[in-house]
Amino acid sequence: MKTAVFLDRDGVINEVLTERVKFVNKPEQLYFxxxxxxxxxxxxxxFDHIFVVTNQGGVGLGFMKESQLQRIHDHMIAVLKKEGATIHEVVYCPHKPKSGCACRKPNSKLIVDLGKKYNVDLSKSYMVGDTDTDIIAGKKAGTKGVFLGKSDPIADAVFPDLISAVEWILQDAKTS
Structure with a gap:
């Protein structure tokens, strides 16, 4: 079986709620x-795969169309590729925040579905996020959870940002 790292998007990969951008609704608003x-x-x-797993309630709330969201993700993947970094697939929940769907984190459907599609051993994989919903989704799916921020009581590790978390993830993966 393969291994993967599942990354939340907003607050892990790109800025959100900063001086430059509130929400990412266009490709040019995506700042790494x-x-x-x-x-x-x-x-x-x-790792065999790097995935982005993100809640994008702005679609369900009418702030952007799914086609706009796809352009944002295509832009993100293309810019990362130019830097030598590969995202294998981006999946998202487009539903409103309180819609009760199975795909919105903290539910684990998006992670579990990617795991099945790509034959990923979720117990040897990681979910990295900046909210408790990300960590809960990863735990429900069977991954380890890496929280980016100050603290999270259920995370396996906590770091200020993704680059700081990488060495721990790589070391932990060797010993797991």
Missing amino acids: LQGVPEAIKKLNAS
Whole structure:
């Protein structure tokens, strides 16, 4: 079986709620957080797949169309590729925040479905996020959880940003 790292998008890969951008509704509003291309490139060297798993309630709320969201993701993948970093697939929940769907994190459907599609051993994989819903979704799916921020009581590890988390993930994957 294969291994993977599942990354949340907003707050892990790109800026959100900053001075430059509130929400990413257009490709030109996507600003990578410091060290993200380098971090993904390092993860690519040790994991079979890197996925983005994101809640995008702005679609369900009418702030953008799915076609706009796809353009944002295509742009993100293309810019990362130019930096030598590969995202294998982006999946998202387009539903409103309180819609009760199975795909919205903290539910684990998006992660579990990718695991089945790509024959991923979820117990040897990682979910990296900046909210408790990301960590809960990963735990429900069977992954380890890496929280980016100050603290999270159920995360396996906590770091300030993705580039800081990479060395721990790589080391932990060797010993697991």
